[in-house]
Amino acid sequence: MGPPEELRARLARCGQSHLLRFWAELGPAQRGALLAALPPGLDEHCRLAAAAGARQRGPPERLDGRMEPLPARLLGSVRRSDPAALERWEAEGLHQISQNKVAVLLLAGGQGTRLGVSYPKGMYNVGLPSGKTLYQIQAERIRKVEQLAGQRHHCKCTIPWYIMTSEFTLGPTEEFFVEHDYFNLDRSNVVMFEQRMLPAVTFDGKAILEEKGKIAMAPDGNGGLYCALVDNKILDDMKQRGIQKYEPQLRHHVAIKKVPYIDEEGNLVKPLKPNGIKLEKFVFDVFQFSKNFVAFEVVREEEFSPLKNADTADKDTPTTARQALLAQHYRWALKAGARFLDENGCRIPEKLSLSGTEDAPAVCEISPLVSYFGEGLEVYMKNKDFPSPFVLDENKAKLLGNS
Ligand code: UTP
Secondary structure, eight states, X not given: OOOOHHHHHHHHHTTOGGGGTTGGGOOHHHHHHHXXXXXXXXXXXXXXXXXXXXXXXXXXXXXXXXXXXXXXXXXXXXXXXXXXXXXXXXXXXXXXXXXXXXXXXXXXXXXXXXTTOSSOGGGOBOOOTTXXXXXXXXXXXXXXXXXXXXXXXXXXXOOOEEEEEOTTTHHHHHHHHHHTGGGGSOGGGEXXXXXXXXXXXXXXXXXXXXXXXXXXXXXXXXXXXXXXXHHTTHHHHHHHHXXXXXXXXXXXXXXXXXXXXXXXXXXXEOOEEEOOOOSSOOGGGGGGGOSSEEEEEOOHHHHOOOOOSOTTSSSSSHHHHHHHHHHHHHHHHHXXXXXXXXXXXXXXXXXXXXXXXXXXXXXXXXXXXXXXXXTTOHHHHTTOEEESSEEEOHHHHHHHHHO
């Protein structure tokens, strides 16, 4: 029996007749699954994909004409801020955390295609001496900042961790957390939810069949966050827990952190407000609709080292992520008064200014459970000699604190 006429006509109208190529060979369950996978907006989705494909085949497009610089009054900066103001904001952050009003929202539905691993990126180990994965580091940072806020305000507080996953990443992420006992977080405060999927489409706008009766699907982009928050009643969950913030400043509809970067021609790129159209949904797509938008420029070496590519690339790789984290920990250790010795017991000369892709002269990893942002290290490290590599974990901190 052939496909229902209405279905055949619908798919023909949007150039997707090939999806019915194997219809005659499918059983009732497979036919049902194929129909269920066709989203209501398939037509529009495929049209946009074809348009994006045509742009891709055309001459490279410069986006500058479609970007507007942010007015200076909407742009703050760590470097340009008065240290007293930074301290005030930090204190306010810890105060809000102590009131259980802050949550962490992590986007972890991506497939990590460029990194080239078959499991979620959070499970990746970038080769730190401790062997910790990105999820473990994040979990420990949450535990530490809860502790810092609790100590300052003499209370016990919680930062719920919302993790957006996708059909690809939910199962392995859940298993990984169970296997590691939720990294000692309270399980009820780790909320995993799934984003929507969209048919994967070729650059000429044709949905792809993964099997005879199965359309290949992909997560709908990190901008799928907004629908996923609603679909999964995450906003209700946040309200119920009294969460008021998952961005730094509530009085703005959108507040982002911005990392300055250099473009391919060597120019420093100023923060811009994008206003173009793209196919995949991105978190920043909604920024143009905000009535009140601010950006806060942070220091790249202190806050940002993305893991995008495998080590065969020259940037945003496991190596550059590891180098950036270890360079930061090395700076913290030096600031706290540590000295590092080589295998012959000779002092390793210090180097404070390191490029993003350079190994620190000594390898020092500091567990987030010991220090969140370099605070409180003097008690363990001041005027002390350490070998390289050295890992300052909770056990070593206890010993050093008592010595
Ligand atoms: P990336 O572009 O770094 O990661 O996304 P990716 O999508 O995993 O990698 P590629 O593009 O396949 O190589 C930035 C962040 O957005 C999340 C990712 O998990 C990552 O944390 N993301 C991306 C989602 O949550 N959902 C998506 O559909 C896409």
